[in-house]
Amino acid sequence: MDKRSGAGFCSKSTSGSGFFRMRMKVPGGYTAGVVTAFFLMSVPPQSSDRDEVDFEFLGNVDGQPITLQTNVFVNGHGNREQRLKLWFDPAADFHEYKILWNPHQLVTFVDDVPIRVLRNLTGRVPEYEFPAKRIGVWASLWNGSEWATDRGRIKIDWNRAPFTAGYQGFGVDACANTSSTPCHSRNWWWNAHRYRRLSARQRAAYENVKKTYVYYDYCADKDRFKNTTMPVECSHSSYLAY
Numbered sequence: 001m002d003k004r005s006g007a008g009f010c011s012k013s014t015s016g017s018g019f020f021r022m023r024m025k026v027p028g029g030y031t032a033g034v035v036t037a038f039f040l041m042s043v044p045p046q047s048s049d050r051d052e053v054d055f056e057f058l059g060n061v062d063g064q065p066i067t068l069q070t071n072v073f074v075n076g077h078g079n080r081e082q083r084l085k086l087w088f089d090p091a092a093d094f095h096e097y098k099i100l101w102n103p104h105q106l107v108t109f110v111d112d113v114p115i116r117v118l119r120n121l122t123g124r125v126p127e128y129e130f131p132a133k134r135i136g137v138w139a140s141l142w143n144g145s146e147w148a149t150d151r152g153r154i155k156i157d158w159n160r161a162p163f164t165a166g167y168q169g170f171g172v173d174a175c176a177n178t179s180s181t182p183c184h185s186r187n188w189w190w191n192a193h194r195y196r197r198l199s200a201r202q203r204a205a206y207e208n209v210k211k212t213y214v215y216y217d218y219c220a221d222k223d224r225f226k227n228t229t230m231p232v233e234c235s236h237s238s239y240l241a242y
Helices: 200-212
Strands: 007-010 015-025 034-042 052-058 067-073 082-085 095-101 105-110 113-119 135-143 166-176 214-217
Touching: 015 034, 015 135, 034 095, 052 095, 052 105, 067 105, 067 113, 082 113, 113 200, 135 166, 200 214
Parallel strands: none
Antiparallel strands: 007 135, 015 095, 015 166, 034 052, 034 135, 052 067, 067 082, 082 214, 095 105, 105 113
16 A cells, blocks of 8 residues: 555355454554554445444554454444454464354454454344344555544654555355355354354463453443444343354
8 A cells, every 4th residue: 555545356256154364463663653454344334224244453552462352233333343463463474364253143353362242132032133144355545534543632743654465375264145045054164053152272372362352342341332322232231142
């Protein structure tokens, strides 16, 4: 990305469930205002009722850690940001970022460590939202100066451009739009019983991430939702029953 334009790519097909992975190395050094993203999004993109699952790396000034922000949109409703400082420098080398999406849960992973879990409680909890639209795979490098670093107070330094991100090892096991097998079928490996919940080992790793590395969780931000409705999963105990 330079001052004239950013960059991105997307899949040609869409999917209704699956396991998605990408190896990424984000820009290093002074990257304030730079957003490096890997995400799933329904089509048409940026529609008012879209579903979306985001990995967004928020750049920073020299010597300060890069933030990983995840977010989930359902029917156009977002405001589900979680932010963490990783246990490694994502600009130093490639790491794998993964999304498991099946009828039972949505899990995002860094390498093999789960960092976020959203259970599917639709039908059991009124007004509960869970991604259900067919999605495509997207990646982008773009200018987020208005919000990405210190709430937009620190901007991109275009004298440091171009900013370069690396993507490799892209893989998808998914229920494609050409499949005759229903996307909720147990015949897809990612819908099998073992993937309905985290394993005991994964739960322990997830608890450690929440305790040690997550520094912002929308469900804990009471001030943010003083004048608007907090997403329903935040007030339901089963949200934590992973």
